[in-house]
Amino acid sequence: MENNIMLDQNIELQSEDLEVPFFSLATIVIATNNFSSDNKLGEGGFGLVYKGTLTDGHEIAVKRLSRSSIQGLNEFKNEVILIAKLQHRNLVRLLGYCIEGDETMLIYEYMPNGSLDSFIFDETRAKVLGWSIRFNIICGIARGLLYLHEDSRLRIIHRDLKASNVLLDSKMNPKISDFGMARIFGGDQTEGNTERVVGTYGYMAPEYAIDGLFSVKSDVFSFGILLLEILSGKKNRGFIHPGQSLNLVAHAWNLWKECRPLELLDTCLEDCCIILEFVRCLHISFLCLQQHHEDRPNMSSVVMMLHGESSLPEPKEPASFIGKKLSLSSKKKSASTNEITITLLEAR
Known part of the structure; x- marks a missing residue:
């Protein structure tokens, strides 16, 4: 019976014009050499990703949806339709899809350097990303988000921006990936509400994690966390400052208020960092992390601030302190196998 339902869904999906x-x-x-373990690139809540080589020599990345995936057929279709309409140098390019039998897969361009998290959180590989490369990655992610929010044919909220969803090409240029949780806004719509909150603990804006309210400013908050991680080489999730019960945001904010921002700098950047750019990026991250979404800049302002030299507004206290208390909410949570993506099932 289950196979018949899957087959019906597959036939229905194949009949749609997915472009x-x-x-x-x-x-x-x-x-993929029959999905050989040697070709496995990684895995997430959706399933496994494999490297493949087509008969014409082109390399591809195959995202294979597992049967137990939290990303169902609707999210799969969502990702196909969304990415098919998106064309930007800082967004990963979808080459095609496969739905056959009980297999559901997305085929992407292959990113030879993998995901950003595999570099910035690895003590050895982090050295490959000098300051100029990191600054280029920061600016590229910002441009990709700006395109999603304002410049594409659609207004799109990614809802799961994080280091593992930023891929790096052969020249270390960043490309935002994984649009299974993205939402399209129409016309003049600027925010929405959902009872199924999806995203990653440690990256989600407080108004989204608790009340299910999402907007472009939710992505801006996630960008602020990601920016902080790129600058420091440390994960926001799981970071506890020795001797203090502070997460990464709270620790960074304390250093900022005490005029000691350079203590946050990833140690492997000490000899190559442009201090003024680092401090400006840190300042921008705090503007993105402000508790109230209306206080956060939009991505067009962020891009201008990254490339400008004018003075920046003073940031208000970031949401981490309040967000930490909110995260202890009694709402029901269901985590994926790799503890990356969570779903809050009872958001208000």
Whole structure:
């Protein structure tokens, strides 16, 4: 019975105009050497990602949806339709999809340097990302978000921006990936509400995590966290300052208020960092992390601030202090197997 339902859904999805090529299962099996473990690139709440090589020599990345994935058929279709309409140098490019039998897969351009988190949180690999590369990555992510929010044919809220969802090409240029949780806004709509809050603990804006309210400013908050992680080389999630019960945001804010911002700098950047750029980026991150969403800048302002030299407004206390208390809410949570993406099932 379950197979019949899946087959019906697959036929329905294949009949829709998804604007991207269909790849046969046989093609993907050959390209990935039958999903060999040697070709495994990583995994998330959705399932596994494999590297593949087509018969013409083109390298691809295959996102294989697992049966137990929190990303269902609707999210899969959402990702296909969304990415098919998006074209930007800082967004990963969707090459096609495959729906056959009980297999559901997305085929992307292959990013040879993998995800950003595999560099910035690794003591050895972090050295590859000098200051100029990191600043380029920061600016590229900002431009990609600006395109999603304001410059594409659609107004799109990503809702799951994090280091593992930023991929790096052969020249270390960043590309935002994973649009399964993204939402489209129409016309003049600027915010929405959902009873199914999806995202990553440590990156979610407080108004979204607790009340299910999301907007472009939710992504801006996530960008602020990501910016802080790129500057410090430390994860916001799980970071506790020795001797103090502070998370990364609270620790960074204390250093900022005590005029000791350079103590946050990733140690491998000490010899190559442009101090004024670092301090400006840190300042921008705090503007993005302000508790009330209306106080946060939009991404067009962020891009201008990154490339400008004019003085910046004074940030208000970031949401981390309040957010930490809010995260202890009694709301029901369901975490993915790798503790990356969570779903809050009872958001107000």
